[in-house]
Amino acid sequence: MTSMDFLLLVRGPLLVLAIAIFTLGFGIRLVEMLALGQKRNYAEPRGSAVLGGFKTVYRRFAPDPGTWERAPFDVVIGTLWHVGFIAALFLFIPHVELIRKTFGIAWPALPNPLIDAITVITLVALVAALVQRLRNPVKRFLSTPEDYLVWVLTFLPVLTGYLAYHRLINPYPLVLGLHILSVEMFLIVAPFTKLTHMVTAFIARWYNGAIFGRKGVQS
Amino acid sequence: MHDRPTLGETLERQGVSRRGFLKFCVTTASLLALPPTAATAIAEALGQARRPSVIWLSFQECTGCTESLTRSFAPTLENLILETISLDYHHTLQAAAGEAAERAREEAMHANEGQYLVVVDGSLPGPGANPGYSTIAGISNLQMLEETLAGAAAVVAVGSCAAFGGLPMADPNPTGAVPVSKVVRDKPVINVSGCPPLPMVITGVLAHYLTFGRLPELDEYGRPLAFFGQSIHDRCYRRPFYDKGLFAETFDDEGAKKGWCLYRLGCKGPMAYNACATMKWNGGTSWPIESGHPCLGCSEPDFWDAGGFYRALSVPTGDIATTAAVGGLLGAAAGGAAVVKTRRAKADAISAHRPITAEELEQQL
Numbered sequence: 001m002t003s004m005d006f007l008l009l010v011r012g013p014l015l016v017l018a019i020a021i022f023t024l025g026f027g028i029r030l031v032e033m034l035a036l037g038q039k040r041n042y043a044e045p046r047g048s049a050v051l052g053g054f055k056t057v058y059r060r061f062a063p064d065p066g067t068w069e070r071a072p073f074d075v076v077i078g079t080l081w082h083v084g085f086i087a088a089l090f091l092f093i094p095h096v097e098l099i100r101k102t103f104g105i106a107w108p109a110l111p112n113p114l115i116d117a118i119t120v121i122t123l124v125a126l127v128a129a130l131v132q133r134l135r136n137p138v139k140r141f142l143s144t145p146e147d148y149l150v151w152v153l154t155f156l157p158v159l160t161g162y163l164a165y166h167r168l169i170n171p172y173p174l175v176l177g178l179h180i181l182s183v184e185m186f187l188i189v190a191p192f193t194k195l196t197h198m199v200t201a202f203i204a205r206w207y208n209g210a211i212f213g214r215k216g217v218q219s
Numbered sequence: 220m221h222d223r224p225t226l227g228e229t230l231e232r233q234g235v236s237r238r239g240f241l242k243f244c245v246t247t248a249s250l251l252a253l254p255p256t257a258a259t260a261i262a263e264a265l266g267q268a269r270r271p272s273v274i275w276l277s278f279q280e281c282t283g284c285t286e287s288l289t290r291s292f293a294p295t296l297e298n299l300i301l302e303t304i305s306l307d308y309h310h311t312l313q314a315a316a317g318e319a320a321e322r323a324r325e326e327a328m329h330a331n332e333g334q335y336l337v338v339v340d341g342s343l344p345g346p347g348a349n350p351g352y353s354t355i356a357g358i359s360n361l362q363m364l365e366e367t368l369a370g371a372a373a374v375v376a377v378g379s380c381a382a383f384g385g386l387p388m389a390d391p392n393p394t395g396a397v398p399v400s401k402v403v404r405d406k407p408v409i410n411v412s413g414c415p416p417l418p419m420v421i422t423g424v425l426a427h428y429l430t431f432g433r434l435p436e437l438d439e440y441g442r443p444l445a446f447f448g449q450s451i452h453d454r455c456y457r458r459p460f461y462d463k464g465l466f467a468e469t470f471d472d473e474g475a476k477k478g479w480c481l482y483r484l485g486c487k488g489p490m491a492y493n494a495c496a497t498m499k500w501n502g503g504t505s506w507p508i509e510s511g512h513p514c515l516g517c518s519e520p521d522f523w524d525a526g527g528f529y530r531a532l533s534v535p536t537g538d539i540a541t542t543a544a545v546g547g548l549l550g551a552a553a554g555g556a557a558v559v560k561t562r563r564a565k566a567d568a569i570s571a572h573r574p575i576t577a578e579e580l581e582q583q584l
């Protein structure tokens with residue numbers, strides 16, 4: 001198999017397969033979760049559940065003071081790489097182009113050198129997070145093989161993306177193919193591991209916030 | 220064939236000056252990434268060389284490669300070399316036709332047994348395909364290639380069709396086309412890809428062969444590294460715009476007028492390995508990206524099927540939107556079924572529930 005065969009395989013059938021598994025998996029998970037639902041609440045609502053839900057989704061981007069005092073490292077590093085990962089994912093020109101051609105929507109992208117810098121920060125932060133996980137006895141004790149798998153699957157797309165952008169592996173179709181393949185592994189595994197939090201975190205926040213909102217209390 | 224003049228003599232007769240010849244040798248040396256001193260060696264070897272017999276076979280092709288090689292550079296040195304070496308057999312260029320032409324091919328083969336080069340442009344119906352899709356004088360392409368190759372020194376697959384299958388092999392490949400390398404087993408194959416290839420690349424390869432008596436170093440696709448070692452993107456003069464994130468969005472917007480990068484318009488420069496950016500076309504006049512058009516990646520395998528000429532390189536080739544929609548819906552349906560099942564189990568458990576008193580429990584113990 002030549003590197004071009006490989007690229008065409010991962011850009012075509014494999015990507016379709018990965019997207020199918022990703023959406024299928026998340027479809028099942030979401031319906032199951034949402035169908036759990038809430039018991040009917042007969043008390044008179046004191047405020048808007050919807051508004052409360054969205055407020056909490058937004059508010060919880062900021063760490064509460066307790067977490068910040070107990071684990072500033074986790075907050076800083078966690079925020080850095082999450083923001084970096086999402087920025088590189090949604091604001092890099094080739095990615096925006098992919099979304100535009102696939103779903104017909106687009107938005108302005110950041111200049112490549114900026115994304116490049118963000119990628120480096122993300123990579124460093126991800127490595128720092130791993131080192132801390134390995135060095136902190138409590139964290140190491142709590143970590144399961146799945147945690148390491150999830151770390152690897154998050155790290156690889158960023159790393160291969162960086163290598164592809166700088167053309168550090170030749171020929172280019174090979175490194176681009178590796179990048180796409182790493183993303184496919186991420187997509188396939190996402191619905192069945194902790195990575196589900198990329199969707200469920202928002203639902204959980206909204207759910208909590210909706211309860212608060214209905215009761216008319218601050219969250 | 221034995222009174223074949225040397226290349227030096229031919230050039231002299233054609234009125235090519237010594238100076239012009241040396242200039243060609245210097246250019247060739249630099250193109251092949253050889254030190255400047257190699258130019259003298261090339262001049263010496265080429266001057267003495269008896270032009271090798273070249274048998275040029277045209278199969279499923281559009282003649283673009285021949286056009287590129289013989290016309291666009293006329294009347295330069297490369298053209299002379301080509302015209303001279305391709306005299307023995309070349310459908311498009313030779314005067315003979317029909318059986319006379321086939322006789323010329325056989326004569327050339329016998330007179331130069333073991334030494335002639337075979338140049339092929341175009342792909343051919345493979346061993347498993349219907350040979351009737353492409354024949355010459357009633358002979359199938361495959362048979363002609365095998366016959367001609369028997370006594371050849373090496374085969375040069377000129378153009379992306381011969382090298383990788385090209386347009387004839389593009390999906391759905393109705394004629395069962397295969398590239399030359401698929402059917403040649405025991406002779407060296409050198410792929411000079413491009414749709415068409417740069418004229419100087421083929422003359423460079425031939426000059427290398429004449430000078431050193433062997434084929435140049437090849438990449439993973441059997442292409443000479445000297446010409447296909449770097450990507451279009453690596454040598455593109457629009458690269459600074461790519462790095463700055465400045466892109467033309469349409470063919471006539473401000474960005475296009477300012478010469479910004481063509482990535483968004485589908486440029487395949489990052490994955491295309493060819494010498495266009497440095498050697499240019501039409502005697503060094505310009506090249507596709509300089510004239511405002513994205514690179515199609517014509518020197519790469521499967522470039523017809525690689526996701527559309529005007530779609531950015533990062534765009535998937537499959538139908539992702541539909542897959543996502545169908546996958547999501549099926550997932551939701553499966554999730555719904557699971558929920559129904561859980562609820563039913565719960566309801567059954569509730570209806571099967573029988574209260575039990577403490578006394579009853581104690582009795583059971």
Ligand code: SF4
Nearest residue numbers: 452455480481486488
């Ligand atoms: S025009 Fe094409 S080859 Fe040139 S820098 Fe842009 S993407 Fe690369």
Ligand code: SF4
Nearest residue numbers: 493495514515516517
């Ligand atoms: S610029 Fe690209 S498509 Fe055009 S001739 Fe060169 S390699 Fe082929």
